[in-house]
Amino acid sequence: xxxxxxxxxxxxxxxxxxxxxxxxxxxxxxxxxxxxxxxxxxxxxxxxxxxxxxxxxxxxxxxxxxxxxxxxxxxxxxxxxxxxxxxxxxxxxxxxxxxxxxxxxxxxxxxxxxxxxxxxxxxxxxxxxxxxxxxxxxxxxxxxxxxxxxxxxxxxxxxxxxxxxxxxxxxxxxxxxxxxxxxxxxxxxxxxxxxxxxxxxxxxxxxxxxxxxxxxxxxxxxxxxxxxxxxxxxxxxxxxxxxxxxxxxxxxxxxxxxxxxxxxxxxxxxxxxxxxxxxxxxxxxxxxxxxxxxxxxxxx
Numbered sequence: 001x002x003x004x005x006x007x008x009x010x011x012x013x014x015x016x017x018x019x020x021x022x023x024x025x026x027x028x029x030x031x032x033x034x035x036x037x038x039x040x041x042x043x044x045x046x047x048x049x050x051x052x053x054x055x056x057x058x059x060x061x062x063x064x065x066x067x068x069x070x071x072x073x074x075x076x077x078x079x080x081x082x083x084x085x086x087x088x089x090x091x092x093x094x095x096x097x098x099x100x101x102x103x104x105x106x107x108x109x110x111x112x113x114x115x116x117x118x119x120x121x122x123x124x125x126x127x128x129x130x131x132x133x134x135x136x137x138x139x140x141x142x143x144x145x146x147x148x149x150x151x152x153x154x155x156x157x158x159x160x161x162x163x164x165x166x167x168x169x170x171x172x173x174x175x176x177x178x179x180x181x182x183x184x185x186x187x188x189x190x191x192x193x194x195x196x197x198x199x200x201x202x203x204x205x206x207x208x209x210x211x212x213x214x215x216x217x218x219x220x221x222x223x224x225x226x227x228x229x230x231x232x233x234x235x236x237x238x239x240x241x242x243x244x245x246x247x248x249x250x251x252x253x254x255x256x257x258x259x260x261x262x263x264x265x266x267x268x269x270x271x272x273x274x275x276x277x278x279x280x281x282x283x284x285x286x287x288x289x290x291x292x293x294x295x296x297x298x299x300x
Contacts, residue, residue, distance in 0.1 A: 029067045058107070129198070205235040220247075
């Protein structure tokens with residue numbers, strides 16, 4: 001691995017945060033104290049050596065993202081029960097449920113196709129916000145260097161709501177955080193900014209300066225959503241509701257409903273010149289760039 005720090009390089013390029021979240025319709029987060037290894041779900045030390053790959057296949061067949069979580073700064077000692085969160089991240093009905101299991105093999109019985117489709121799994125509803133910060137340093141050093149101080153700060157202020165999480169995607173935006181149950185990605189957080197994001201959400205609002213996007217939306221729609229929120233001053237987590245999306249080449253036009261009003265936001269999405277996107281990048285790859293072309297009222 002070179003001395004590259006992808007997060008610093010991304011900042012130097014002036015890469016925007018809005019519209020950079022991975023597009024994920026649903027998540028399963030499973031507590032595992034670690035160590036996680038390069039590929040967390042495969043390399044983590046499960047009691048059953050092949051279980052990680054089996055669980056990941058179960059999630060992949062349903063089109064659900066599997067992540068591992070652990071408490072910030074805790075000794076990596078065995079646990080008797082594993083906390084589990086399941087998250088349906090497709091708006092307008094984003095929600096989360098939680099449970100604990102003694103044997104993680106019980107997770108193979110979860111109907112993850114139902115989760116992706118938005119149907120309850122019958123677990124305990126997770127109404128209160130949860131903050132999961134990527135600290136997966138074996139995957140990308142920036143996630144360790146920038147993520148661990150953020151996770152520690154959140155863990156000190158909000159110990160019951162804070163977790164470290166394995167690779168979220170977009171390492172160059174470290175420190176990155178998944179906000180549950182809203183299905184929102186935040187990026188370029190330092191401890192002070194992360195606490196501000198958490199406090200705002202606990203007060204029923206979203207902080208927009210570090211918001212990467214809602215994972216249930218395609219990236220151009222994420223950028224449109226954040227732009228419209230700024231225009232209308234909409235900080236509530238649900239925000240305007242997406243009612244239509246039209247893609248014409250590089251241009252995506254997203255139409256949102258805000259009460260009885262409709263608004264259209266047009267976004268041009270283009271590829272940059274290839275760059276090293278992560279600290280472990282094997283070869284340069286293009287990033288995406290979003291340009292807001294138009295925002296205004298739309299006809300019914």
